[in-house]
Amino acid sequence: MYLPSRTYRTLIMGRKGAVGTNHPLATQAGLDALREGGNAVDATAAIALTLSVVEPMMSGLGGDGFYQVHHQGTTKCWNATGSAPRAATPERFKAKGISVRGPLSVSTPGFLAGIGALHAAHGTLPWARLCAPAIEHARDGFPATHHYRHFVRDVRSVVAADRRSHAVFLAGLAQGEPPLASLIVQSDLARTLEEIAADGIETFYRGRLARRLAAGMKEAGVLVDERDLSECRHEVVDPIAVDYRGFRVSQTPPNSTGFTHLQMLKIVERFDFAALDPVQRIHVLVEAKKRAFQDRERYGTDPHFGDVPLDRLLSDANADALAASIDLSRSAEIALAEPERAAGDTTYFCVVDSAGNAVSGIQSINSGFGSGVTAGDTGVLLNNRMAYWHLAEGHANRLVPGKRVRHTMNAPMVFKDGRLWAVEGTPGADNQVQVNLQVLTSMMDLGADPQTALEAPRWTSIQHGQGANWPHEGDGRLTIEPGFGTEVLAGLEKLGHRLHRVGALEGPCSVQAIRVMDNGVLAAGSDPRRDGWAGAF
Numbered sequence: 001m002y003l004p005s006r007t008y009r010t011l012i013m014g015r016k017g018a019v020g021t022n023h024p025l026a027t028q029a030g031l032d033a034l035r036e037g038g039n040a041v042d043a044t045a046a047i048a049l050t051l052s053v054v055e056p057m058m059s060g061l062g063g064d065g066f067y068q069v070h071h072q073g074t075t076k077c078w079n080a081t082g083s084a085p086r087a088a089t090p091e092r093f094k095a096k097g098i099s100v101r102g103p104l105s106v107s108t109p110g111f112l113a114g115i116g117a118l119h120a121a122h123g124t125l126p127w128a129r130l131c132a133p134a135i136e137h138a139r140d141g142f143p144a145t146h147h148y149r150h151f152v153r154d155v156r157s158v159v160a161a162d163r164r165s166h167a168v169f170l171a172g173l174a175q176g177e178p179p180l181a182s183l184i185v186q187s188d189l190a191r192t193l194e195e196i197a198a199d200g201i202e203t204f205y206r207g208r209l210a211r212r213l214a215a216g217m218k219e220a221g222v223l224v225d226e227r228d229l230s231e232c233r234h235e236v237v238d239p240i241a242v243d244y245r246g247f248r249v250s251q252t253p254p255n256s257t258g259f260t261h262l263q264m265l266k267i268v269e270r271f272d273f274a275a276l277d278p279v280q281r282i283h284v285l286v287e288a289k290k291r292a293f294q295d296r297e298r299y300g301t302d303p304h305f306g307d308v309p310l311d312r313l314l315s316d317a318n319a320d321a322l323a324a325s326i327d328l329s330r331s332a333e334i335a336l337a338e339p340e341r342a343a344g345d346t347t348y349f350c351v352v353d354s355a356g357n358a359v360s361g362i363q364s365i366n367s368g369f370g371s372g373v374t375a376g377d378t379g380v381l382l383n384n385r386m387a388y389w390h391l392a393e394g395h396a397n398r399l400v401p402g403k404r405v406r407h408t409m410n411a412p413m414v415f416k417d418g419r420l421w422a423v424e425g426t427p428g429a430d431n432q433v434q435v436n437l438q439v440l441t442s443m444m445d446l447g448a449d450p451q452t453a454l455e456a457p458r459w460t461s462i463q464h465g466q467g468a469n470w471p472h473e474g475d476g477r478l479t480i481e482p483g484f485g486t487e488v489l490a491g492l493e494k495l496g497h498r499l500h501r502v503g504a505l506e507g508p509c510s511v512q513a514i515r516v517m518d519n520g521v522l523a524a525g526s527d528p529r530r531d532g533w534a535g536a537f
Contacts (some may be wrong), residue, residue, distance in 0.1 A: 002278055002484050003456050008505075008528050009222030009266045011451040012376075014395075014536025016457045019043060019351035020512030022058065024428065024533040025048040025142060027320070029133040030351055030537045033125060034231075040357040041122040042130060045350050048115050048363060049134035049193070053186065053284045055531075056459050057151040057368045058347040058427065060191070061204070061371050061378050062109045068220065068239055068411045070420055071122050072357065075413065078250045079235040080114020082107050083302075085223040086401045093235060093399070096163040098389050100469060101158050103221035105371045105384035107405065111363055114234040121236075122357075131197035132498065138379070139190035141183030147531045148184070149177040162187075162220070164374035165381060166515040178383065189379030206230045211376070215375020231402075239413075242314055246271055246388035247444050248415040253310070255302045258410035261433040262314055263281030263292040263322075270323035274443045278484060279491035280328060285441070286324040286461050286478060286497065289434050290334045293463060297336045301396040302404040312497050331496035333476065336465035346409060346427030352420070352514050352522050357531035360411035360423045366487030367469065387469040408432055416438065420516050424450070426527070428509035450513035450525030458507045475500075481507045505529050 011320060012018070017034035021027045029050040030043040035345060038046075044067065052060040060063070064081040084107050092104075099105040119127060122189065128207045144152075152169065156177075159165045172182045195209050203209040206229070214226035241250035251258030267288035273281060298310050312318055326332075346364035365371075366382040373382045388406060389399040397406040408429045413423040426435050435458055442453035459480040466474040477500040480489065493499060510530035515523045524534035 001028065002488070003119045003442060003446060003452055004483065007451045007455045009451055009455070009526065012524040012534040012536045013451050014522050015520065016354040016537055018514045018534070018536035019047070019349070020514055020524050020526050021051065021530065022048055022510050022512065022530055022532045023051060023054045025054045025133070025137060026349065027533045030349070031537065032133070033130060033409055034126060034353055035537065038125040039122065039355065040351040040353040040359045041069065041118055042125040043351045043353070044359045045119045045123060045130040046133055047351065048361060049131055050137060051347050051349065051363065053134045053189065055347050056381055057148065058365065059363040060113070060365050060381050061112055062370060062380045063363055063409070064110045064367035064383065064385060064409070065114055065361065066256050066407070066409050066411050067114060067118060068250065068252055068360040068413050069118065069122070069360040070413060074452045075239055075250060077237050077239050078114045078118050079237060080110045081255060081404050081407060082232050082401050083111035084297050084389070084399060085225065086387065087225070088386065088399065088401055090399050092496045093391060097471065098387055098391065098484060100387045101367070101372055101384055102161065102370065103373055104223060105386045106217070106222045106224055106373065106382045108224050108232050109204055109383060110232055110234065111205050112196070113203045113232050117234045127200060128197040131193055133222045135193045135197065138186040138193055141185040143181040144178040144184055145531050146180065149180065151368045153177045157371050158372035159413045162373050164370055165369070169369065178480040186379050188377050192378045192380060205232055213375050213378050213380060213495040214335040216378055217382070219376055220317060220373050222340050222373065222375070222382065224450065230417045240310060240314070245444060247421065249414050249440065250415065254300065254308045254409050255404040256407050256410050257296050257300045258412065258435065259308070259310055259313060260273055260292045260296045261410055261412060261436050262264060264433065264437050265290045265292065265321035266314060268441065270319060271515065273441060278488045279495070282484070282488070282492060283331070283495055284326065285437060286459065287309060287332060287459050288322070289437070289461060290332060291322045291325065293466060294334060296422050298393055300406040303401060304323060305340065305403045306396055306420040320322055323499050329495065332427040334463055336463050336474070346429070347427040348426060348427050348510070348512055350423040350514050351514050352423060356420055359418055360413050360414065360425050362409045362411045362425055362427065364409055364427065388474070410436070412440070414435055414444070422513065422515045424511065424513035426511040430462065433506040434460050434513060439511055439513065450515050450523055454513055454525050455512035457481040458509070460508055481505065517532070
């Protein structure tokens with residue numbers, strides 16, 4: 001790996017609290033909650049709700065999330081992902097395949113169930129106070145950024161297909177996209193958030209709002225109904241973890257595929273990573289990824305519907321065998337089981353407070369602007385998470401009504417000597433665990449600070465049949481930024497890697513990271529590849 005000698009952005013440091021999110025307004029909401037005496041969970045609620053407004057192409061009330069929470073010395077994972085609706089059977093999609101966009105691509109949204117329950121368990125500030133920034137930005141509008149305009153340009157037809165989504169997200173169109181800094185006003189969503197602030201999240205699933213939401217979805221042709229909403233529940237589970245060179249890396253368990261990230265670390269640990277030259281480092285990471293993704297395809301599922309043999313997958317014996325299969329002189333062509341596009345639009349954030357509580361949070365509506373469908377007059381933009389299902393008989397991730405789909409979302413944390421060492425993560429579908437691997441090995445193996453690690457040039461690999469969204473495609477190439485230098489790129493090609501070269505800082509993902517230094521200083525970094533921003537005080 002190559003570490004830059006200087007970064008575009010300054011490493012942000014403070015003593016009392018730190019936040020990294022994918023939007024400056026969300027970072028401000030989190031910092032404000034901490035400054036008012038709230039803890040990391042309070043900041044999480046404020047951030048998560050604000051991102052649901054100011055990044056509608058990434059996440060929202062109509063989506064899902066995972067949150068790894070370190071609170072008063074105990075670490076738990078909050079699963080806020082919804083299931084396939086009862087009416088979504090494999091037979092319904094047999095003729096034409098899974099719907100990638102539109103009404104039939106919507107699964108039950110679990111986001112609010114998790115955030116509301118997390119706040120109820122550990123929050124200290126009033127729920128209504130934490131809803132206030134999101135309400136303000138929905139009611140008064142947030143300015144369209146370059147990144148927002150880019151997503152509108154790319155998926156305009158999806159948003160334009162729904163009259164309510166079109167009226168809100170394509171307002172003030174100029175040459176195919178909203179003008180820079182034009183205000184995106186979501187009046188219906190503001191009223192919905194006001195209702196949630198007053199009545200709590202229960203109204204979204206089993207109250208007056210749930211009935212309006214279900215009616216709006218029915219009108220649009222969505223399969224999710226009032227019963228699906230009423231049966232939606234969050235889960236609180238233990239994280240999964242592995243030891244890596246004196247660190248303890250913990251992850252969100254299935255139906256998250258965080259185990260893939262841990263498996264890659266176990267494989268890489270078998271190599272003297274710091275002693276390898278840059279070409280060999282990248283090669284080892286890529287080859288570890290290819291092998292771990294084979295097991296993701298075989299075993300990634302909702303553990304209530306199938307066995308995920310984590311003890312074996314994360315064992316030393318398995319890591320030894322997979323590491324031994326890596327040829328340092330040649331790239332392996334490893335296609336995945338079902339060659340049926342890897343795209344996903346998600347948002348990640350992290351928080352550490354003055355007491356050492358921390359949250360690693362990730363939430364999504366899947367693709368940019370999700371299904372494109374807004375549910376009636378609620379202002380809730382709905383996910384297209386149904387696009388992640390498989391239909392093949394016997395596949396671990398085969399569609400079953402009431403089952404949670406396999407998620408690429410994962411939310412890591414790192415501990416050392418029993419203490420929190422770092423919180424880090426990124427959006428980016430199949431690219432998430434690959435970029436998390438690169439950032440954390442840069443920090444743990446090479447001693448990089450967060451800002452340096454996440455501004456380092458990056459790569460992402462896609463195998464044939466890998467893509468998370470239907471159809472499950474993949475071109476077998478290694479997408480790579482130029483910052484590694486021409487010699488490294490030529491060396492990778494010599495090993496057989498087929499490169500897809502992109503511009504500087506044009507690779508995927510948008511990492512946020514906070515490092516807890518030995519003296520307690522919180523050092524926060526934010527990726528310049530999107531709208532993210534870090535803050536500390």
